[in-house]
């Protein structure tokens with residue numbers, strides 16, 4: 001039986017999903033969370049669907065073994081490639097960021113949008129297909145930005161290296177009258193300053209809040225909101241070394257958390 005005080009699982013290839021978890025902590029303050037970051041195998045952004053499906057299945061099974069009541073896929077690359085299979089195979093509430101990014105972009109009233117994401121996400125074309133279904137003549141650009149995730153994983157988001165890399169990918173849009181940019185990767189909110197530096201004050205769409213609001217609705221509908229008001233427990237598991245991860249974890253979430261390393265072959 002599913003109980004309302006069970007944790008919510010949330011995962012990504014590395015620390016990107018922490019940008020989603022930070023919103024979840026604010027919007028669902030009573031909930032317990034179990035985060036998994038696949039820091040040994042990050043980046044996911046240039047991997048094949050077969051590999052990603054194998055990783056996603058392992059992570060789902062791991063989180064389910066921890067007795068979670070719902071899972072947030074805080075990874076656009078997994079959503080873009082594996083969602084139908086995962087939804088068919090796992091019987092618990094699942095929310096994911098990609099579709100919420102598309103809905104927010106459509107609702108924003110943008111006429112001239114750029115979507116930035118990993119290589120695999122862009123190649124897969126899910127954002128573009130979903131946007132075109134609803135808005136056939138929106139001026140739409142997409143751009144794969146493979147250098148950005150490794151920079152963020154290194155904690156280099158407010159550095160010259162990050163500004164240069166963002167500029168390298170986005171300068172071509174300076175003359176395109178872009179009015180909105182959709183963050184199609186959960187690592188990219190950490191690069192918002194660099195994006196504004198290149199493109200100026202355009203609307204930056206980060207789907208984390210609407211994803212978590214959707215989760216909240218699902219929990220309410222299924223009577224799964226945690227009604228216990230004790231201190232919520234937030235646990236962090238990663239597949240790589242913990243010390244470097246913990247430094248960044250405690251900057252992004254502003255806390256004093258410690259992660260635990262899980263060996264992938266023990267999944």
Ligand code: DGL
Pocket residue numbers: 012013014016017042043044045046074075076077078118121149184185186187
């Ligand atoms: N943060 C993930 C995403 O939203 C994965 C990035 C990566 O590992 O390349 O796609």
